[in-house]
Amino acid sequence: LRRLCDLWEARGSGLTNMHGSTGDIVLLGTTTDQLEPIFYELTHEFEMDLGGSGSNMRTPESCLGMSRCEWSCINTQDIIYDLTQEFQDALHRPMFPYKFKFKASGCPMDCVAAIARSDCSIIGTWRDQIRTDQAAVKAYVGGELVPHGGAGGKRTSFDIKAEVIDLCPTQCMEYDGKSLKIYDEDCVRCMHCIRVMPRALRPGLDRGATILVGAKAPILDGAQLSSVVIPFIKMESPYTEFKGFVEKMWDWWMEEGKNRERLGETIQRLSLREFLKVCELEPDPRMVNTPRFNPYIFYDPAAVPGGWEHDGAAFRQRHQA
Ligand code: SF4
Ligand code: SF4
Incomplete structure (x- = not known):
């Protein structure tokens, strides 16, 4: 890294951007005549593989x-x-x-x-069930375990209905005061419940x-x-x-x-x-x-039994007022 910075001081602006959105190390600003020597030095003397930023x-x-x-x-x-x-x-x-x-x-x-x-x-x-530890669910409800892995600081109360059940996007959870039921066939794996109660719920095993x-x-x-x-x-x-x-x-x-x-x-x-x-x-x-955003389904003509041809005149004949 030190050698790289030295090279960039000598041949470029010295301004180096680490982990930018377009690369892990981005060397910013030089003149066109320096480009070829920089690439030569990086590949031949530093023995670096520069990869590519083209259409690849x-x-x-x-x-x-x-x-x-x-x-x-x-x-x-x-x-x-x-x-x-x-x-x-x-x-x-x-x-x-x-x-x-x-x-x-x-x-x-x-x-x-x-x-x-x-x-x-x-x-x-x-694709199987969320693994549920009912004792840990009770511990969250009873305040012995802190939700969100403690990320929100100390908590005095935890409302499982307001903070988990009601926020499940498909409403596929129930809590009757004793145990938590998840209808996994309707779960869309959003991770919300798992994130709030990580000691009680875990992703499935399949x-x-x-x-x-x-x-x-x-x-x-x-x-x-x-x-x-x-x-x-x-x-x-x-x-x-x-x-x-x-x-x-x-x-x-x-x-x-x-x-x-x-x-x-x-x-x-x-x-x-x-x-x-x-x-x-x-x-x-x-x-x-x-x-249901768009009510039209565009079938592939080859997949329609009997073909694609439609006789408009015959259709209107059959559907006269
Ligand atoms: S992962 Fe999301 S969709 Fe599935 S049960 Fe939990 S909150 Fe509901
Ligand atoms: S497994 Fe999920 S929560 Fe963990 S680091 Fe990867 S994306 Fe993030």
Whole structure:
């Protein structure tokens, strides 16, 4: 790091930005004639691999995952390391219409903000029941355990109805004064109840990930959050099923994407239906972002039994007032 700073003092402004939003070390401000010598020194004398900031795979990132966090449902660090090794070509050679980012969070808390920032988000989740320790629930209600892991300071009271039950987004919890009941089939894994009572509630044990695609910052067409495309996938090394999905997704995007068009924009232009078809994914209600926002369903003509032709005159004949 000292050598790097010395180089930048000599050849640039000396202004170094650590962990900026566009890179881990950002060297700010130099003159054009210094660029080539700086790259030469960094690669030949410092023996650094500079990666690329072009239309390639960039900034793969994960939360601390299983190394530090009890909520992690997947090994985020191993996943990101494995993808980085597997897709070295995509990392170093601009081969896409635009940049492509993978980010992995171990649970739906999404500490790396993958859902807002990455073209492909890998979010740890579970598909069985939230593990519940009823004695610990009672201890929270009785004031022996402090909610939020003590983050709000000392508490004299805890209202489980107001602070947990009523705030569950799908209203799938009940507390009768003795035990807590969770209707897991309606739980959307928002993590609220687990976050408030971490000693009483924990993610389930049948774990995997939800895969979302298409987030981006607001440069063109405004900011966009990711959409769910695989509600649940097991994420175990060597991640063969996931990598198979990535290859299909990239093949399509490289073929169809316009220059400087992020994956999410290509999907927006050509439709999620088309994307699901090329990735060989079945449509699923969990992919619906805003239910009933748009009452129209656009069927694929090839999927309609009997064909697509519609005789308007015959229809009006049958439906005369
Ligand atoms: S995203 Fe979840 S698993 Fe990862 S550090 Fe945050 S809380 Fe822990
Ligand atoms: S995780 Fe969220 S949706 Fe699921 S039971 Fe808890 S508060 Fe409700």
